[in-house]
Amino acid sequence: MSAKRIVVKVGSGVLTGEKYHDVNPEVVSRIARQVAVLIKQGRKVAIVSSGSVAIGARHLEVGRRDLSIPVQQAAAAVGQSDLIGLWANGLGAEGLKVGQILLTHDDLANRRRFLNARNTINTLFDFGFVPVINENDTVAVHEIKFGDNDTLSARVTNLIEAGLLAVLSDVDGLYSSDPRLDKDACKVDIVDRVDDSILAMAKDSSTRTGLGGMASKVRAADEAARFGAATIIIPGAKENSLLDALAGKRIGTFFFPHENKMSGKKHWIEYTLKSQGSIIVDKGAKDALTLNGRSLLASGITDVKGDFESGEAVDIVGSDGRTIAKGLVNYHSPELARIMGRKSGEIEKILGYKIYDEVMHRNDMVFSG
Ligand code: GLU
Numbered sequence: 591m592s593a594k595r596i597v598v599k600v601g602s603g604v605l606t607g608e609k610y611h612d613v614n615p616e617v618v619s620r621i622a623r624q625v626a627v628l629i630k631q632g633r634k635v636a637i638v639s640s641g642s643v644a645i646g647a648r649h650l651e652v653g654r655r656d657l658s659i660p661v662q663q664a665a666a667a668v669g670q671s672d673l674i675g676l677w678a679n680g681l682g683a684e685g686l687k688v689g690q691i692l693l694t695h696d697d698l699a700n701r702r703r704f705l706n707a708r709n710t711i712n713t714l715f716d717f718g719f720v721p722v723i724n725e726n727d728t729v730a731v732h733e734i735k736f737g738d739n740d741t742l743s744a745r746v747t748n749l750i751e752a753g754l755l756a757v758l759s760d761v762d763g764l765y766s767s768d769p770r771l772d773k774d775a776c777k778v779d780i781v782d783r784v785d786d787s788i789l790a791m792a793k794d795s796s797t798r799t800g801l802g803g804m805a806s807k808v809r810a811a812d813e814a815a816r817f818g819a820a821t822i823i824i825p826g827a828k829e830n831s832l833l834d835a836l837a838g839k840r841i842g843t844f845f846f847p848h849e850n851k852m853s854g855k856k857h858w859i860e861y862t863l864k865s866q867g868s869i870i871v872d873k874g875a876k877d878a879l880t881l882n883g884r885s886l887l888a889s890g891i892t893d894v895k896g897d898f899e900s901g902e903a904v905d906i907v908g909s910d911g912r913t914i915a916k917g918l919v920n921y922h923s924p925e926l927a928r929i930m931g932r933k934s935g936e937i938e939k940i941l942g943y944k945i946y947d948e949v950m951h952r953n954d955m956v957f958s959g
Contacts, residue, residue, distance in 0.1 A: 591820070591836045593753030595634045598625060599743035599810075602640040603760030604826035605676075613645055613672075617827045618680035621758065624832045625720065626684035636711060636721045636750055638743040639677060643727065645669030659731070666727030677722045689714040692726035695736050698745050698862045708749050737806075744810035748817045748857050753847075755814045756835070757807050758826025763843035764804060766791055781845045784812035811845040813861055818851030820844065852956070860956045863903035865916055867896020867923060869949070876908045879915060880957070885948035886917075888937060891930035898923050906950065917955035920946045 600621060605613050625635050643662050646669030647653070652661060674690045681688055691710065697703045714721045725735065725742050736742040740757065747755045762777065769775040781788055792808035811821035824831045824842030835841045852860065871879075875890020886906060898904055900922045906915045921929070926949065929937050938944040 591754060591838070593633065593820070595636075595750055595752035596628060596754045596756060597636050597638060597743055597747045597750070597752045598832065599638040599739060599755065599757045600640065600826055601739070601757075601759050602644045604758050605639075605641045606644050612648075613641065613676065614827075615676060615680065618676045619683060620829060621826065621832070622677070622680035622684050622686070624830065625681065626686060627833060628836075629686065629718075629720075634715045634750075636723060636746060636752070637677065638723045638739055638746055639673060640724065640739045641673045641676075642666040642669035642724060645672045663728050663730075670724065670727075673724070674722060677720075681720055687719045688722045689719045691721050691723045693723060693736075693742065693746075694726045694730045695862070697726075698749065698858075699864065701858070704749065704858065704862070711750050740806040740810040741813075744813040745862060747814045747819050748854060748861070751817075751854060753819055754836075755810065755819055755821040756832055757810065757821060757823045758832065759807065759823055760826065761804070761823075762825035762828075762841070763823050764788070764791060764808065778843050779840060781808075781811070781843060783848070784808055784815065784845065813857075815845055815847045816852050816860075817854070817857045818847045820847045855954075856956045859903060859917060859954065863916075863918075865905045866898035866902045867894070868905040868907045868913075869894055869919070869926065870907050870909065871914070872909060876914055879906065879955075883952065885952040886950040886955070887934055887947065888926070888929040888932050888949050889934070891926065891949065894923050894926045894930060896923060900925075900945070904950075906955075913958050915955045915957045917950045919950050921949055 605617055625637065628635050643665045646665030646667065647657065649668045650661070650665055657665065674688065678688050691707065693707060697707060711721045723746055725739060736745065743755055743757065764778045765775045766778060767775045778791065788808060789805065792804040807823055814821045822835045822842050822844050824835050831841055869891055870893035871886070871890045872892050875886060878884040878890065879886060892909065896904065898919065900920055901918055903916055904919045905913045907913050925941060928940055932940060934947040
């Protein structure tokens with residue numbers, strides 16, 4: 591595989607071996623050796639590593655099953671320094687140095703912070719350092735969480751425009767059903783496109799420790815595919831699994847990227863931004879958007895729902911209630927309530943100013959389905 595930039599996602603289950611609390615530094619060294627080879631080949635590698643909660647729980651002497659959110663957050667705070675230490679040691683033995691990056695969903699939902707994070711990672715690459723990324727669990731409550739590091743790794747793939755997402759897991763790929771329950775379960779080697787049947791398979795199989803399980807890995811692969819990146823799900827603790835997979839050996843499950851990839855900005859709108867409201871449009875506006883490739887104008891808007899600022903993501907919804915597209919809106923909701931149904935030429939008279947003719951520009955819009 592020729593990917594110049596690779597995101598290597600390492601799950602807690604890969605680092606901890608059979609017993610949840612025991613982190614195995616040998617596995618870190620094994621992965622570090624392979625990362626060093628990839629970097630010597632001239633590639634840039636960012637690691638997304640879980641493990642802070644698992645490690646922290648051991649220090650706090652609490653069992654993993656019954657951790658409340660505050661205890662998980664405390665465990666993450668305690669475990670993160672050990673986790674970064676493990677990577678610093680493992681990669682250090684290969685002559686590589688690390689930079690720690692902790693992100694929340696909110697960080698990537700803000701375009702300026704998204705670009706700042708990208709700049710920092712690119713600067714680390716310029717210095718030859720390896721970014722080691724995790725969710726900032728200490729501050730991430732539900733609303734601003736990625737939820738699991740599979741999702742985070744897909745966002746990082748978009749963030750750094752990587753060509754490959756390598757998900758190192760404690761299972762050796764996607765199975766047709768759960769291999770522990772079904773002796774006829776077989777491994778899927780290649781996925782052209784994530785569809786309902788693939789998602790159904792993923793729902794049936796699970797991983798040992800990770801938060802996301804197989805379903806979130808497959809969703810991450812789909813998200814990466816839309817951005818034009820391939821994904822491999824491979825057994826992470828196995829010697830050389832990453833290099834073998836890159837050399838084309840039949841290992842794990844390979845997900846093809848889509849041919850018509852979304853631009854980085856559209857991918858960001860679709861996956862990273864949460865919709866803050868909706869704009870209801872009439873049939874004329876719907877046709878102009880879907881059939882004629884036009885931007886959204888005020889004249890076709892019949893209703894505005896929710897309370898949003900300009901620059902935020904909102905859905906465009908047809909009169910039948912179906913979402914047509916999602917995108918960045920140029921006017922905030924009280925302005926829209928005043929100009930909806932009116933011609934662009936009237937906007938200035940109504941508001942006393944006009945920012946744009948378009949309520950939502952075509953280039954800031956992603957269509958559903
Ligand atoms: N961020 C969590 C940790 O470091 C892990 C999340 C996950 O396993 O997906 O423990």
